[in-house]
Amino acid sequence: MNNKPNLTIERSSVELTKEDFVSDQMVKWCPGCGAHAILSSVANVFPKIGYRKENFMFVSGIGCSSRFPYYVNTYGIHGIHGRAAPIASGVKIANPHLSVWMATGDGDSMAIGGNHFIHIIRRNIDVNIMLFNNQIYGLTKGQYSPTTPMGSVTKTSPQGTIEHPFNPGELVLGAQGTFFARVVDTNPRLMTEVMFEAAKHDGTSVVEILQNCIIFADKTHDSVTNKDVRDDRQIVLRNGEPMIFGKNKDKGIRLNGTRLEVVTIGENGITEDDLLIHDSYQQDPGLHLMLAKMAYPHFPVALGVIRAAMYPTYDDMVEEQISYAKVNSKIKNVDDLLNSGDTWEIK
Amino acid sequence: MVKTKSNVIQRDEVVVKFVGDSGDGMQLSGTLFSDTAALAGLDLATFPDYPAEIRAPQNTIAGVSGFQVHVGAKKIETTGDLCDVLVAMNPASLKSNLKWAKPGATIITDEDAYDESALKKSGYAENPLENDTFSAYNLVKAPITTLTRAVGKDLGIDNKTADRSKNMFALGMVYHLFGWSFDSTFDFFSKKFKNKPEIVALNKAALEAGYNYTETVEALASVYQVSKAQMEPGRYRNITGNVATAWGFLAASERSGRPLFLGSYPITPATEILIELAKYKSLGAKVFQAEDEIAGICSAIGASYTGSLALTSTSGPGLSLKSEAIGLAVMTELPLVIVNVQRGGPSTGLPTKSEQSDLYQALFGRNGECPVVVIAASTSANSFYFAYMAAKIAMEHMTPVILLTDGYLGNGSQLFRIPKVADLPSIIPPIAEANDKDYKPYKRNPETLARKWAIPGTEGLRHRVGGLEKEDVYGNVSTDPLNHQKMIDLRDAKVQRVANYIPEQEINGEKQGDLLVVSWGGTLGAVMEAVEDLQKQGKSVSHAHFNYIMPLPKNTAEVLKGFKKILVCELNSGQFVNYLKMTQYGHDYRQFNKVQGLPFTVTELTRVINQTLEEK
Numbered sequence: 001m002n003n004k005p006n007l008t009i010e011r012s013s014v015e016l017t018k019e020d021f022v023s024d025q026m027v028k029w030c031p032g033c034g035a036h037a038i039l040s041s042v043a044n045v046f047p048k049i050g051y052r053k054e055n056f057m058f059v060s061g062i063g064c065s066s067r068f069p070y071y072v073n074t075y076g077i078h079g080i081h082g083r084a085a086p087i088a089s090g091v092k093i094a095n096p097h098l099s100v101w102m103a104t105g106d107g108d109s110m111a112i113g114g115n116h117f118i119h120i121i122r123r124n125i126d127v128n129i130m131l132f133n134n135q136i137y138g139l140t141k142g143q144y145s146p147t148t149p150m151g152s153v154t155k156t157s158p159q160g161t162i163e164h165p166f167n168p169g170e171l172v173l174g175a176q177g178t179f180f181a182r183v184v185d186t187n188p189r190l191m192t193e194v195m196f197e198a199a200k201h202d203g204t205s206v207v208e209i210l211q212n213c214i215i216f217a218d219k220t221h222d223s224v225t226n227k228d229v230r231d232d233r234q235i236v237l238r239n240g241e242p243m244i245f246g247k248n249k250d251k252g253i254r255l256n257g258t259r260l261e262v263v264t265i266g267e268n269g270i271t272e273d274d275l276l277i278h279d280s281y282q283q284d285p286g287l288h289l290m291l292a293k294m295a296y297p298h299f300p301v302a303l304g305v306i307r308a309a310m311y312p313t314y315d316d317m318v319e320e321q322i323s324y325a326k327v328n329s330k331i332k333n334v335d336d337l338l339n340s341g342d343t344w345e346i347k
Numbered sequence: 348m349v350k351t352k353s354n355v356i357q358r359d360e361v362v363v364k365f366v367g368d369s370g371d372g373m374q375l376s377g378t379l380f381s382d383t384a385a386l387a388g389l390d391l392a393t394f395p396d397y398p399a400e401i402r403a404p405q406n407t408i409a410g411v412s413g414f415q416v417h418v419g420a421k422k423i424e425t426t427g428d429l430c431d432v433l434v435a436m437n438p439a440s441l442k443s444n445l446k447w448a449k450p451g452a453t454i455i456t457d458e459d460a461y462d463e464s465a466l467k468k469s470g471y472a473e474n475p476l477e478n479d480t481f482s483a484y485n486l487v488k489a490p491i492t493t494l495t496r497a498v499g500k501d502l503g504i505d506n507k508t509a510d511r512s513k514n515m516f517a518l519g520m521v522y523h524l525f526g527w528s529f530d531s532t533f534d535f536f537s538k539k540f541k542n543k544p545e546i547v548a549l550n551k552a553a554l555e556a557g558y559n560y561t562e563t564v565e566a567l568a569s570v571y572q573v574s575k576a577q578m579e580p581g582r583y584r585n586i587t588g589n590v591a592t593a594w595g596f597l598a599a600s601e602r603s604g605r606p607l608f609l610g611s612y613p614i615t616p617a618t619e620i621l622i623e624l625a626k627y628k629s630l631g632a633k634v635f636q637a638e639d640e641i642a643g644i645c646s647a648i649g650a651s652y653t654g655s656l657a658l659t660s661t662s663g664p665g666l667s668l669k670s671e672a673i674g675l676a677v678m679t680e681l682p683l684v685i686v687n688v689q690r691g692g693p694s695t696g697l698p699t700k701s702e703q704s705d706l707y708q709a710l711f712g713r714n715g716e717c718p719v720v721v722i723a724a725s726t727s728a729n730s731f732y733f734a735y736m737a738a739k740i741a742m743e744h745m746t747p748v749i750l751l752t753d754g755y756l757g758n759g760s761q762l763f764r765i766p767k768v769a770d771l772p773s774i775i776p777p778i779a780e781a782n783d784k785d786y787k788p789y790k791r792n793p794e795t796l797a798r799k800w801a802i803p804g805t806e807g808l809r810h811r812v813g814g815l816e817k818e819d820v821y822g823n824v825s826t827d828p829l830n831h832q833k834m835i836d837l838r839d840a841k842v843q844r845v846a847n848y849i850p851e852q853e854i855n856g857e858k859q860g861d862l863l864v865v866s867w868g869g870t871l872g873a874v875m876e877a878v879e880d881l882q883k884q885g886k887s888v889s890h891a892h893f894n895y896i897m898p899l900p901k902n903t904a905e906v907l908k909g910f911k912k913i914l915v916c917e918l919n920s921g922q923f924v925n926y927l928k929m930t931q932y933g934h935d936y937r938q939f940n941k942v943q944g945l946p947f948t949v950t951e952l953t954r955v956i957n958q959t960l961e962e963k
Contacts, residue, residue, distance in 0.1 A: 010804075023811075025823065057803050058811075059649065069811050070824060075803035077652055078813025079645065080675050086610070086642035090649025090657070091803075093633055094608050098653070098803055116645075119638040322628045329629030334598045337627065338765045342531070343584040344386060 009051045009099050016047035021056075023073040034185030034211035035064060035132060039071055041191040042101075042130075046074075048192075049099070049199045057098045059088040061108035064139050064213075065132035068103035082113025085120040088127045096315045099199065102129045107137045110146035110166050118175040123314040124203040128195075131168055131206055134213040135220045142216035154216075168208045169292030169306065173285045179205035180292060181305040184225050185212060190236060190303060197305050203313045210301075224301045233296050237304040242275040245300050252276075253291075253299075260290050262299060280308040354569040360419030361571055362427030363521060365514075366444045367436030369412040370402050372514035376434070377414025379518060379532050384418040385585050385762060386531050388575030391418045392727070392872070393585075394426040394759040399615070399698045406465040411440045415447075420574045424726075424872030426759060428948035431571075432524065434517050436460060436491075439469035453485040453567070455520055457513065459492035487566045491516050494560060498552045504545060512553040519557020524570050529554055579764060586763040588727035588756035589619035592660075592686060595734025597630055600656045602735075603742055603774035607632040608655040610646030612639055612665065615698040616754040617688035620660040640668035644685065648672060651681040652812065654778070654802035656738055660686040663705050664695065666749075667712070673747055674713045677838060679812040680789070680798050682741035682748075682776070686734070689753040691944040700944025701754035703868050704919040709749040710897055710926065716835045718842040720748040721897035723868035727756050728763040733894060735771060736849075742776040744845055745797040751896075753869040753918075755946055776800055782807035788822030795848075796841035843898050852900035854909075856882055856889030862960055863910035867893040867923050870947055874916055877952035886960060893923070899930065907934050914939060914959045916952060937962070 021043045029035045046056060056074040060066035062081035069076030075098075079087045084102050092100045109117040109131055120127060136154065137143040144154040144161045147168065151160040172180045179201040183191045191209065198205035210221040219226075224233050235245035235253065243253035250265045252275035263270045282288070288307040295301060331337050363380060365373040374395050381393050396413040403410030417427035429449045435441035437460040448454065461474050475481065476488050495516045499509025522529065533551055540546040561567060586594075600607035609632070611621040625634040633655070637643040644659040651657035661669060666687045676683045689705045691697025709721045720740055724733040730752055737750040779786050779799035788810040789798050801808040810822060818825035819833055854863075855875065866874040871892050878890040891906050893899070900906075907913060907927075915924035916939040924938045939955045941947065 052804075054804050054806055054809060057653075062814075069813070073809055075652075075809050076811035076813075077649065077679070078811065078815065079648075080671055080814055083641060083645040083672065086637060086645035087649040089637075089642070090608065090610055090635065090646030090651075091653050092649075093635055093646070094606070094650035094655045094657075095653040095803065115638055116642055119642070318633060322631060322633070325628035326631075331627065331629050334594070334601045334630065334768045337594060337597065337630070338584075338768075339582065341584065342382060342386075343582050343765060345582050346388070346578050347580050 008096050009055050010097065011050050012052045016053055018043045018047060020053050021046050021073050023071050025070045027071050028067065029064060030215055032214040033064070034134065034209070034213070035068070037185045037188050038130065038132065038191065038209055038211070039068065041188050041195060042072060045192045045195045045199070048196060051099050055098050056101065057091055058101050058103060059084050059091060060103040061113055062139070063105040063108045063137070065103050065105035066108060082108055082111070083116060084108065085113060085116035089120055089123070089125050092125050092127055092315050093318055096126070096319060100127045102127055103132070104129060105132045106135060106145045106147040106168070110168065110171070114146075118171065121172055121175040121177045121204045121206065124178055124311055125314045126202055127204055128198045129204065129206045131208045132211045133168060133208050134211045134217055136213050136217035138213050138216055167293060168206070170289065172206045173289045173292060173307065177206060177307065178203040178309045178311050179305070180208070180288070180307045181205070182208045182210065182292070182301070182303050184210045184221065184234070184303065186225050194305060197308065201308050202316070203311055223296050233300050234303050235300040237278045237280070237291065237302055237306060239278055239280045239305070242272055242277055244272070244275065260294065260299065280305045281310070283309050285309070355572050356569050358571050358573050359421050360417065360423065361432065361573060362415065362417045362430040363432040363434070364413055364415040364430040364444060364447060365434045365517070366411055366413040366440035367514070368405050368440070369398055369400065369410050371412065371436045372511065373412050373414050373436070376514045376518045377416055379535060380521060381416050381585060381760065382535070383522070383527050383531050384416065385583070387527060389418040389420065389573055390423040390576035390578060390762055391416060391585070392423045392426045392759060392761045393417070394755055397699055406437055406439050406468045408439045408443045408469065411443050413440070413444065418573060420576050422576070424876050425949065426946070428950055432521065434521060436513065436517065437469070438465050438471055438475070442469050442471065448484065450483055451485060453487060453524070454481060455487045455489065455517060457491035457517070458488040459490050485568065487520070489520065489560060489566065494556060495553050498556045499549060502545065502548055502552065504549055509549065512549050515550045515553040516557035519554040520561045520566070522554070523558045523561040524567055526570055526572070578762070582765045583762050584765060585760050586728055586731070587619065587758060587760040588724065588730040588752055589617070589688065589758065590623050591728055591731035591763060592724070592734040592750070592752060592757070593620045593623035595731040596624070596656065596658055596684070596738055597627060597632065598731070598768050598771060599735045599738030599774060600632070601630070601768055602771055603656060603738070603776055605654060605656040605742065605776060607658070608635070608647060608650035609633070609658045609660065610635045610637050610643040610650065611660045612637050612643045614640070614662045614665045616690055616757050617660045617662045617665070617686065619757065620686060620688070640665040641672060644669040644672040647683055648676055648679070648681060651676070651683050652679070652803065654800065656742065657682065658684045658686065660688070662688050662690045663692045663708070666705060666708055670713050673719060674715060674717050675814045676747040677713070677717050677719060678814050678817065680745045680838070681812070682745055682800070684734075684737045684741050684748050684750055686750045686752065688757040689751060697944040699754065701869065701946065702918050702942060702944060703753060703870070704922065704942065705751065706896070706919065706922040706926070709751055716839065718839050719897065720744070720746055720842055720845050721751065722748060723751040723894055723896055724756055725868055725871035725892060725894055727759045727761040730756055731763065739772065739774045740845055740848070742774060743797065743848075744795050744841060745777065745800060746842060751868055756869045778802065779805065779808055781805045787820050788812065789817055790820050791837070796837060796844055846898040846901045849895045849900060851902045852891055852893065852906050854889050854891050854906055855879070857887070858889070859909035860887040860889055861911050862888045862956070863907065863913045864888060864890045864956060865893065865913055865915045865923070865927070866890070866917065867896060870916060870918060873947040873949050873952055876949045877956060880949070880953060881956060888956060888960065896923075896926075904931055907931055911935065912937055912959060914956065916947065916955070918942060918947070
């Protein structure tokens with residue numbers, strides 16, 4: 001794994017600060033919305049990433065999350081519903097020297113844009129996707145989304161939803177994703193750390209942010225994020241470290257046969273040596289999928305970088321093919337092309 | 348090369364049609380025939396006519412594939428109404444195409460193909476070669492299968508393989524009819540089957556055998572001689588409309604200095620544009636085959652924002668899917684060319700047939716007040732020029748442009764006089780300079796009303812665009828009622844002002860008279876030929892063919908004013924005539940419409956124009 005940011009993107013010659021990325025537009029998210037914390041994390045992490053401020057670019061679709069580009073001072077496109085991924089793909093392919101970020105939500109990318117979401121991941125285009133998962137349609141005022149837990153009562157499911165929700169991590173890995181991380185909006189420090197890792201990753205990175213919608217799905221992630229219980233219901237995965245969690249740091253994850261299992265250190269002869277060591281760079285996605293799927297009440301929810309495997313990126317391969325063709329093709333300009341093949345002179 | 352005892356007939360033009368099963372290689376026969384004609388100095392136009400299925404059931408009418416070539420010593424404007432020579436490889440193809448043969452036409456057919464099962468599938472009760480079905484024609488029945496297999500046997504090639512060269516035997520027969528040389532066709536075999544010398548030998552031998560058979564049995568009572576066409580001096584090539592479109596964009600990219608990006612999804616009959624542009628990475632062209640039509644256009648919008656000449660290519664149903672994204676390009680005022688190679692609709696419609704029925708969709712098919720520039724190419728060859736102009740207008744005026752072509756133009760071919768890129772009009776996109784203190788995202792050029800193109804990476808120009816209504820000049824999100832009205836008016840005026848930068852509408856004929864025939868897009872050749880014939884007969888009829896649809900040329904009102912009646916001919920139910928009625932009042936409009944997936948014939952146009960002249 002390299003620790004260098006993408007070399008094709010020009011670095012800033014001066015030190016940047018948070019203020020360099022603050023836009024002059026009024027932020028119109030509801031007070032208490034989890035999106036504020038995400039905006040703040042981005043403004044904190046962009047100067048650390050170190051690219052020229054003109055080389056950052058934000059693309060979004062439609063929804064509360066997708067107002068994001070207006071609130072951060074970079075180049076940006078606020079797109080149409082579900083289509084942030086193809087717009088961002090076009091941006092990155094056309095200009096690989098940009099650091100391209102996508103702000104999207106569970107409606108935008110899991111429902112109307114589901115097709116584009118899996119295909120950008122499959123192609124491994126170097127775009128950083130921030131998936132705001134609040135498990136609800138906020139901007140249209142409270143309809144269930146593809147990630148709303150089954151049985152939830154919403155405006156369009158007065159008797160409870162009868163749909164099986166997506167786990168975004170499963171979708172990402174099913175689409176051959178090379179980077180998947182999960183964070184919660186209540187932990188800005190982890191969010192900043194993970195976004196930096198996402199920026200470093202060459203290829204499509206997806207950071208799922210468990211975000212609270214204070215108006216239409218308040219406390220939707222409470223079973224995982226509530227201060228009183230979170231230490232027992234979350235596990236922060238860090239590369240090379242054993243999978244330990246719990247208020248008393250006495251719980252861990254081990255592999256029992258083909259399945260994961262929660263164990264208590266010190267019980268039944270279990271020691272730290274029995275626990276899994278996290279390897280996010282592992283190419284085989286099998287264990288990553290199991291970790292991404294862990295859910296309350298049987299497991300803690302996995303946070304941090306779950307997968308960061310290295311594969312060639314689409315945008316790099318485009319440039320390679322172009323360089324090769326420029327050297328090897330006989331057609332160097334359009335006049336060459338027009339006169340190629342069978343042509344004849346009429347006098 | 349002609350050395351038979353046959354009569355030599357001098358002709359100004361000849362139409363040849365090759366028809367057979369969709370696996371019979373008719374497209375290849377037609378293409379090779381065209382290439383040889385072009386090298387013999389003839390002008391030409393071609394059109395492939397094939398079923399939507401790749402291999403429909405053998406020997407059925409549904410599976411018939413055809414390729415029509417019109418060659419001549421004069422300027423060739425159409426692919427021809429009816430053919431002089433019909434090469435039909437089986438009964439089904441003969442049955443379904445006989446209506447396209449002139450009375451007395453030469454029909455070349457494979458008599459071995461008329462077995463009981465093939466006759467039954469084609470709907471012939473008895474073998475038509477053995478009764479007087481074709482007594483009005485010059486029927487040449489040859490044992491093409493038997494003789495091609497014999498050629499194969501001599502080379503040690505099995506029957507199944509040999510059968511694939513039946514089309515070359517038939518082509519050899521046609522070459523005899525014209526007395527043409529085999530050189531370019533032989534060259535083609537050598538290149539195409541470079542690693543299969545036995546196939547090269549088989550095809551050469553089959554072609555020669557067809558030629559020699561015709562000569563030996565004196566199968567043809569007469570042969571054609573078509574003298575060289577009088578054409579503007581220069582270097583020429585044969586080109587299809589889809590290739591010409593792709594190349595026009597490449598030229599525009601080079602001339603403007605903006606890298607080309609195509610985001611597209613395969614769809615008949617537009618796919619060749621995607622295929623063609625994918626070949627030219629050496630020219631820096633980036634081609635993205637997207638997961639769907641929507642992703643195609645959205646990727647192009649992303650590329651446009653970053654400073655590329657951005658394109659998306661499609662056909663009718665694909666344009667429907669792109670509608671919402673075209674609105675985004677209108678709102679963000681980004682340059683974008685959307686090519687619609689029109690086909691028969693609605694819905695899946697007639698994918699391999701041609702129509703002009705997407706005009707309303709191009710003009711109006713979006714939510715909100717959403718004007719875009721609409722341009723239509725009118726020949727396979729001038730698709731190059733109109734693609735170039737579409738790109739020029741999109742970039743210089745910062746607007747989406749819809750370029751309409753159609754299946755006939757796209758798949759059809761014509762001779763193309765090769766231009767020099769340096770001689771094409773300049774393209775100067777309004778690119779914002781780094782650290783421009785006066786830069787505002789929606790500040791406009793007072794003449795064109797185009798905003799500036801501020802390319803990501805440029806210092807001092809960070810800004811956001813998007814689909815929400817924009818505040819005039821500053822480009823921030825605005826819901827102010829009066830600002831919305833102003834922006835609606837500005838976006839409309841920007842498109843209307845393109846009229847100041849396009850050529851005036853020309854009239855073919857007198858500027859005043861009894862009747863003006865109006866057409867647009869791909870019907871140019873047939874309408875022009877019909878009108879010119881009538882002009883020669885002294886009829887008071889002129890012709891105006893429109894390529895610039897939105898906005899119309901500035902002098903359109905002036906052009907229409909000079910005529911008592913205006914007859915608008917189009918391959919739809921009257922979309923352009925209704926658009927003219929909306930925008931150009933006070934004229935006596937008549938209309939001629941046909942929606943059969945077929946082009947106009949000169950014959951039917953002549954009849955309708957005459958009728959209209961006689962009507963009150």
